[in-house]
Amino acid sequence: xxxxxxxxxxxxxxxxxxxxxxxxxxxxxxxxxxxxxxxxxxxxxxxxxxxxxxxxxxxxxxxxxxxxxxxxxxxxxxxxxxxxxxxxxxxxxxxxxxxxxxxxxxxxxxxxxxxxxxxxxxxxxxxxxxxxxxxxxxxxxxxxxxxxxxxxxxxxxxxxxxxxxxxxxxxxxxxxxxxxxxxxxxxxxxxxxxxxxx
Amino acid sequence: xxxxxxxxxxxxxxxxxxxxxxxxxxxxxxxxxxxxxxxxxxxxxxxxxxxxxxxxxxxxxxxxxxxxxxxxxxxxxxxxxxxxxxxxxxxxxxxxxxxxxxxxxxxxxxxxxxxxxxxxxxxxxxxxxxxxxxxxxxxxxxxxxxxxxxxxxxxxxxxxxxxxxxxxxxxxxxxxxxxxxxxxxxxxxxxxxxxxxxxxxxxxxxxxxxxxxxxxxxxxxxxxxxxxxxxxxxxxxxxxxxxxxxxxxxxxxxxxxxxxxxxxxxxxxxxxxxxxxxxxxxxxxxxxxxxxxxx
Numbered sequence: 001x002x003x004x005x006x007x008x009x010x011x012x013x014x015x016x017x018x019x020x021x022x023x024x025x026x027x028x029x030x031x032x033x034x035x036x037x038x039x040x041x042x043x044x045x046x047x048x049x050x051x052x053x054x055x056x057x058x059x060x061x062x063x064x065x066x067x068x069x070x071x072x073x074x075x076x077x078x079x080x081x082x083x084x085x086x087x088x089x090x091x092x093x094x095x096x097x098x099x100x101x102x103x104x105x106x107x108x109x110x111x112x113x114x115x116x117x118x119x120x121x122x123x124x125x126x127x128x129x130x131x132x133x134x135x136x137x138x139x140x141x142x143x144x145x146x147x148x149x150x151x152x153x154x155x156x157x158x159x160x161x162x163x164x165x166x167x168x169x170x171x172x173x174x175x176x177x178x179x180x181x182x183x184x185x186x187x188x189x190x191x192x193x194x195x196x197x198x
Numbered sequence: 199x200x201x202x203x204x205x206x207x208x209x210x211x212x213x214x215x216x217x218x219x220x221x222x223x224x225x226x227x228x229x230x231x232x233x234x235x236x237x238x239x240x241x242x243x244x245x246x247x248x249x250x251x252x253x254x255x256x257x258x259x260x261x262x263x264x265x266x267x268x269x270x271x272x273x274x275x276x277x278x279x280x281x282x283x284x285x286x287x288x289x290x291x292x293x294x295x296x297x298x299x300x301x302x303x304x305x306x307x308x309x310x311x312x313x314x315x316x317x318x319x320x321x322x323x324x325x326x327x328x329x330x331x332x333x334x335x336x337x338x339x340x341x342x343x344x345x346x347x348x349x350x351x352x353x354x355x356x357x358x359x360x361x362x363x364x365x366x367x368x369x370x371x372x373x374x375x376x377x378x379x380x381x382x383x384x385x386x387x388x389x390x391x392x393x394x395x396x397x398x399x400x401x402x403x404x405x406x407x408x409x410x411x412x413x414x415x416x417x418x419x420x421x422x423x424x425x426x427x428x429x430x431x432x433x434x435x436x437x438x439x440x441x442x443x444x445x446x447x448x449x450x451x452x453x454x455x456x457x458x459x460x461x462x463x464x465x466x467x468x469x470x471x472x473x474x475x476x477x478x479x480x481x482x483x484x485x486x487x488x489x490x491x492x493x
Binding site for chain 1: 232239240249274
């Protein structure tokens, strides 16, 4: 949080939100709803132009879901003043925050590790768990085999670490939920999805 | 809300109502975000009831405030909305909610199941099979299937956490002991993916099999009780039963008096005060479609 930012950076903070906040968020949410309902399907999530290294998809996720009620944890290279200021202006989310208190955590897979520092819910309230927004170089319908609710037969997704995600699924109904982002593409992996390495 | 008028305007006759504009789909953005987060967690934990900060809506509890909030959080301008009340598109509740969203979200409405992208329903699943891309939003009065067996929320939460559903099976067994069969005919409890016991809302048990392996997303909103839960598509939903008393979806043993359908759920309509009655399809769109095809 530097006081003397240059004017260009200053105005960049104000841009990159949805062109029309209400309708933009509604359309983005519908993409996320379908993604979470059909794990492993890759969908286009556009409309946001956040500062690098945030992908447009990850920016749209935050614009749609994050606000003052949801602490956001920024991991590794994603924890920059520009990103913080952009999320702070557009979402009003609490940052920085303790990973254990985060509703959303954002970063590359490596930066987000270890996963056990995030809340995975309690037996009475399994919904009180973090959603991890994971930036990947690309999303492909290939690799780890996915099965479970939302998947008719089988889905495939290039998951970063199938073994760790299979462990997450084994703790159902506790666990973390994942939104994988690459550019303007998004795919979801809820804890209910069983994961098997290809 | 009109602003207080200055002295010059006081006493002037207002001939036209001032136009009222709403935020898209009525709810404010912060409320929609809160509901959307709850919906995503509900999809991630199928059958589990996610608490949410239910808002007061401009209609009474029991008229579908939970369903309306879920629908408001899901709607996009391109949607085509259908609302049914016990299968009918033309009842007060259904007409009011359709008009509400036509006005506050500017969406197109329809009575045709096949044309709709979001269907809000009170206590029925349409007869026309749902498809991918559709969302079925259920209005739920009492979301907790164990509530009438255990009134304490702290206890029912623990029972769900421990998968302690013995009490529900005892209840169904007592039905058999007393009536010779499971007498529950609506809000018949189901188990989702072998984990959570869930109230399917007061749909007739005839509709229970349609919940399982459905291609559409099914969302459940309970406004007064402040709970949201969900069934993703292609999710296994089993009605609770016993090996020697298997679950049977039931309906009136008649055919529809209007369209002749023998396989749709029927309402019994009293036609006079001399014992006259007829059975007609509860799903008005299904019935009208069949009669249209027949003529």
